[in-house]
Amino acid sequence: MGGAHDFALFTSTSYLAHDRACSLLPRHFARLRTAHAALAKELPESWCARVGMSTDVQMQDELDRAVKEARANGNEGDLRIRLSILSTGAPKAETFPLTPTPSYPVRLVLDDGPTRYDEPFLRYKTSQRAVYDDARARRGATLYPSPAASDPPFDVLLFNPSSQVTEATISNVAFRLSGDARDPFVTPRTECGLLEGVMRAELLERREVVEGAVTVEQVKEAARRGTLEIICFNGVRGVFPAYISPDDLE
Structure with missing residues (x-):
């Protein structure tokens, strides 16, 4: 960097x-x-x-x-x-x-390896964005939404060396693994490694999400059984839904 x-x-x-x-x-x-x-x-x-x-x-x-x-x-x-x-x-x-936020969930894919959050440019938002740009390039993510699963993915989910999911490259994320609307959406803890976005702080203050640890395996298992719910959020788009296709986990 x-x-x-x-x-x-x-x-x-x-x-x-x-x-x-x-x-x-x-x-x-x-x-x-x-x-x-x-x-x-x-x-x-x-x-x-x-x-x-x-x-x-x-x-x-x-x-x-x-x-x-x-x-x-x-x-x-x-x-x-x-x-x-x-x-x-x-x-x-x-x-x-500002282009309109899509009315449909955007497709995410998991990165193909862990990201180490051991330098400050991955904890504070700066123009040093190579880690995020490289992740999208590796996985073919374009940041262009499409309702078609056959099109390139919108963004990439990063995870740390402990296989805890951290963030997407342009947003924070939260997960509901159970499919039960009574359960809260869980956003990765700061200690997992991530940029703490303004909308994340807002949702935590409103108690619309809670902090926790979500592992790659938990995400994969929930996606395969069809109970995975994902929301992404940032200071530009607010909150928008996302999904992971089980086909991308093969």
Whole structure:
């Protein structure tokens, strides 16, 4: 993975035209502050240890600028916004059209080997994304949803060396293995290794998911018997359903 100086912090949010606001914005700002402080300690040679963090006012002003620019360029719809903190400490917001969330579950596949969560770039969201990009490349995941099981998968489920599932490459996940609606969805514990997303924090606070450990074998067994339920969630899409095809477990 790249050097300690070669990264930006970032978080992704959505701007909904009818609300005229970004979703979960205080959580996004807090996430960036937490990452900056943690990396300053864990990577004392990095720019985070030398350069101060943007203020909430500066980040908000940059978001407002980016939305205004998007509107001036004719994009009146919902937006996906990537808010970065550059190595200068300055915020930078980039906007993209927000494509509709599919109405059907997206297909996930398990990675073909474990991911070691022994470096900070896998615990805090930065532009160092090679681990996630490589996992999708290995398994042919495209991040393009399709209702057809014969099409390439949407995303990849990662797991740690203890065979505990951790996350997908662009979202946190939660599982209900029993198929019983009375049972809670279980999202992997932070200690399993993962990026702690803003929607994950929101769902935990609402008690809509609980933390626990879910193993690869448990996921496979539930998929084979037809009781596996999966939800994915992130700061852009919110919560959306997913599935693993038993055919992908052969």
